[in-house]
Amino acid sequence: MAQDLRTRIRRGDLLVGTFVKTPSPHVVEILGHAGLDFAVIDQEHAPIGIAQMDMLVLAGRAAGLPLLSRRWGGAKDWIAPLLDLGLDGVMVPHVLDPDTAEAVCDAVRFSRGKRGLSPSPRAGNYGGMGLAEYRETSDARSIVMLQIEDECALDHLDAIAALSDVDMLFVGPADLSQSMGVAMPSPELDAAIERIIAAGRKAGVAVGLFVGDPAQIAGWHAKGVSLFVCGSDQAMLRKAASRMMADLGG
Template identity: 80%
Template sequence: MAGDLRTRIRAGELLIGTFVKTPSPHVVEILGHAGLDFAVIDQEHGPIDLSQMDMMALASRAVGLPLLSRRWGAEKDWIAPLLDLGLTGVMVPHVMDKDDAEAICDAVRFSRRKRGLSPSPRAGNYGGMSIPDYRDHSDAQSVVVVQIEDESALDHLDAIAAVRDVDMFFIGPADLSQSMNVRFPSPELDQAIAKIIEAGKRNGVSVGLFVGDASQIAAWHEKGVSLFVCGSDQALLRKSATQMMAAKDA
């Protein structure tokens, strides 16, 4: 199915990407050549600053790899600068309720009249786009992914989904299990994940999930998850190197 990432998410297409924890445009370039559907720059758990994001965004556009970013912080003023660099969207951790979701969407969509507007950055072709064209293009294609990874958020799923500019629930199973004080994996965690999936179906919001290994994708896709962040660049490198060195003992 062709189209931009937001269109593909909203259509429920199976999409597979990974986290990028290394501040390197070369990693982004390689993942793009490998044919991933998207990647998420992990500013929450990786040492990646704005200038490094600039070069990674440049690489992503060179190979046509949609990039999202996630990072820490209760405030949402980090979002617009990343979209200005040309990122496709954001994945925001620990979204608890409707107010959180509204604040994120305010920071992304120009139509909400709160995001600073200028077509001068890369996202506006350095002024090559008119203000109306830039505003419309950005609002149509920018992706808003809200992470559901706290037990208290499970009571607000319908309200979060009702925020019309939210494109996806993304389940963080490690943090969710910690918040619930259950094992990862565990039946209790699976029940919570199922509740999120059902809320997504009920409200027409796509659901994504982190998995540590691609072998987990098929089973969760059958249950209604359509987007998967599978491991990370570091995990892919470590796994490949470990397998290579195992040849010494073969």
């Protein structure tokens, strides 16, 4: 039986996925058949609602592709409804401090006693799981990825990474460079990413990174990054179409 994504993250496997910005189940299905390790549905930068998420999760399950959601919002009440659909976890933008990280963990883990409990949704096999089984299964498989993409968060890395329910510190390099007022790429940004890697290594927490080009993966993997979100479905489509036209002299 294939191991779940959270187990693979915590083991430190090299994992490669992409953002999905197009609310089409077919896109998710294709990416699953292409062999990606996971995909993140980008509700932060794309117009994707919860009804569309429902269909994307069905496609992910059909193709064996683990899915997470990234969504903007200071409140964390959006997390549980998405996990009820059967998502494997969440990637939360702009986590600035341990208090924000705690709030995310509260919204994900039943063991913290603050997430509404009902096995009636898809994640509970539509009532096929008992309460205890659903709690245990969900808490064992649900992934908490916290995005570090603000300069002020760098001063709280150890406290954030020390939380036992955090599975990953995920670096958003574009926003981090903007917050720091430096170029992307730049030595200053690289140094900040390496600080995040060091904090993850110290706490035994995996570190992930967005890259726009798969050629960047090997170098950062050698430095300790284990999970990569590479580009997006739309970027892949645009690049392939542009390359085709360029090859034709268009």
